[in-house]
Amino acid sequence: MKSSWKTFKAHPMSLVFFILVCAGVILTVGILFLVVAFVLIRGVPYLTPDLFALEYTSENCSMLPAIVSTIEMVGISLLVAVPLGVFCAIYLVEYAGKGNKLVKLIRVTTETLSGIPSIVYGLFGMLLFVRALGWGYSLLAGSFTVAIMILPLIIRSTEEALKAVDDSYREGSFGLGAGKLRTVFVIVLPSAMNGILAGIILAIGRVIGETAALMYTAGTVAAYPKSVFDSSRTLSLHMYSLSREGMHMNEAAATGVVLLIVVFLLNSFASFVAKKLKSKT
Amino acid sequence: MAVKFSVSNLDLYYGDFQALKNINIRMNENEVTAFIGPSGCGKSTLLKSLNRMNDLVEGCKITGTVLLDNVDIYKNMEITELRKNVGMVFQKPNPFPMSIYDNIAYGPRTHGIKRKSQLDEIVETSLKQASIWEEVKDRLKKSALGLSGGQQQRLCIARALAVKPEVILMDEPTSALDPISTMKIEELCFDLKKEYTIIIVTHNMQQATRISDKTAFFLHGEIVEFGETGQIFAMPKDKRTEDYITGRFG
Numbered sequence A: 001m002k003s004s005w006k007t008f009k010a011h012p013m014s015l016v017f018f019i020l021v022c023a024g025v026i027l028t029v030g031i032l033f034l035v036v037a038f039v040l041i042r043g044v045p046y047l048t049p050d051l052f053a054l055e056y057t058s059e060n061c062s063m064l065p066a067i068v069s070t071i072e073m074v075g076i077s078l079l080v081a082v083p084l085g086v087f088c089a090i091y092l093v094e095y096a097g098k099g100n101k102l103v104k105l106i107r108v109t110t111e112t113l114s115g116i117p118s119i120v121y122g123l124f125g126m127l128l129f130v131r132a133l134g135w136g137y138s139l140l141a142g143s144f145t146v147a148i149m150i151l152p153l154i155i156r157s158t159e160e161a162l163k164a165v166d167d168s169y170r171e172g173s174f175g176l177g178a179g180k181l182r183t184v185f186v187i188v189l190p191s192a193m194n195g196i197l198a199g200i201i202l203a204i205g206r207v208i209g210e211t212a213a214l215m216y217t218a219g220t221v222a223a224y225p226k227s228v229f230d231s232s233r234t235l236s237l238h239m240y241s242l243s244r245e246g247m248h249m250n251e252a253a254a255t256g257v258v259l260l261i262v263v264f265l266l267n268s269f270a271s272f273v274a275k276k277l278k279s280k281t
Numbered sequence B: 001m002a003v004k005f006s007v008s009n010l011d012l013y014y015g016d017f018q019a020l021k022n023i024n025i026r027m028n029e030n031e032v033t034a035f036i037g038p039s040g041c042g043k044s045t046l047l048k049s050l051n052r053m054n055d056l057v058e059g060c061k062i063t064g065t066v067l068l069d070n071v072d073i074y075k076n077m078e079i080t081e082l083r084k085n086v087g088m089v090f091q092k093p094n095p096f097p098m099s100i101y102d103n104i105a106y107g108p109r110t111h112g113i114k115r116k117s118q119l120d121e122i123v124e125t126s127l128k129q130a131s132i133w134e135e136v137k138d139r140l141k142k143s144a145l146g147l148s149g150g151q152q153q154r155l156c157i158a159r160a161l162a163v164k165p166e167v168i169l170m171d172e173p174t175s176a177l178d179p180i181s182t183m184k185i186e187e188l189c190f191d192l193k194k195e196y197t198i199i200i201v202t203h204n205m206q207q208a209t210r211i212s213d214k215t216a217f218f219l220h221g222e223i224v225e226f227g228e229t230g231q232i233f234a235m236p237k238d239k240r241t242e243d244y245i246t247g248r249f250g
């Protein structure tokens, strides 16, 4: 810092730049801090045991059913999207040749899909799953809709993870007479697991945070879904419903705290898994 | 001595670029054959065509014949069978990110060996053959990536030996290693040639004189001269070979 004063005198522009950089950092951290602080201050005082009552009533506004259906929603959508996305990425990276037309098509499709606003997915899900397939507003329709929504993310992150695997591993495996299938599943996939998991966790975050696409497909019933064909609302949608009704702003804020904690835990878990895997290899 | 590999009229193209031109060479059983020559002259390319690793390269075309024990490896041999018989050790040590044991057992498992006792035995003999057993016997379950570079390379040699090949191809196996590790690997080549046929690419001419019986000098995709290592280095027949080994060359 001492020498930098001299630099600043000689080059006044660099001082301006330095201030801009500092301002950027302070603003970013500050805003983040403000958001978290606001949610906590506004919500923590209303985190009553009532909010975690076993059954939802319009008095207690329990979020337990919403937590359960969030978990189910995440589970089903991953069950659909992860195998599909991972296999698709394996095909793209390991099997398809360069300049393959299908690869280009899939790439354009996934890029386009990832740019579409989620409410459009919601509309699509409603037309296909809710109406055409007759699943009604349901956990299943919602899960399939968000599964399609997170598919590009999973394909993309798996693709990147596979590409990052050193080619010398593949060569080593082929050199021992192993075929493509064995090489991909025994050597390449485990090495790419880190990146794939990171993508999956990002995807979980998107499912948990999704509201627009689910309003049209999963509906907003606040009870536990008895089957996958029952309507049920996730935590985010629960929070949205509470605040939209205008009478439960405090409960909505408390739900916000829980969402924040869930996301925080998820991220910590992600970096924990990443570290675990790294130290193992 | 019996001929192991016999390459005739081999031309190899990467797309439009001809990387090998009319290669004719025979490599004998239980000998070390060295490929020398400046970078980019096609040494690795020829080595890789001996176990068809070039098949992985898109746009690679090969004409001519390569016979292994008189069988055409491009026409009459399964690729798994070929690679089981012709093992490869790469320039950069490339142990898999798994345990030392699993690294060695990977090849045998690939070829259908499942019995634990049999795998145990293969792991031990391969590691002993690659003279690394003493260093790793107490840490077989530990990750192979924790080994030093020289140990990793000997592990890779052990891994190649574990499928019981007849030929071992080595592409500049010591170029990333320190002098002591290099010496260990050179000694290893010397021991291994009693049972195997070894073909080694090297940048280091001293290395070629130390370990090889025959030497092939490559230039611009052609073999300029091939013969007894002693003769190549003492009395090269071709002016270009002489220029290269006396260091008057890139």
Ligand SMILES: Nc1ncnc2c1ncn2[C@@H]1O[C@H](COP(=O)(O)OP(=O)(O)O)[C@@H](O)[C@H]1O
Pocket (backbone or CB within 6 Å): B014, B017, B019, B037, B038, B039, B040, B041, B042, B043, B044, B045, B046, B057
């Ligand atoms: N996969 C490839 N695609 C295109 N050209 C290649 C490829 N591999 C090698 N080459 C080219 O072929 C020539 C010979 O390469 P290589 O056999 O690796 O040389 P060396 O091992 O003798 O240094 C070089 O000109 C190189 O650029």
Ligand SMILES: [Mg+2]
Pocket (backbone or CB within 6 Å): B043, B044, B045, B171, B201
């Ligand atoms: Mg080379």
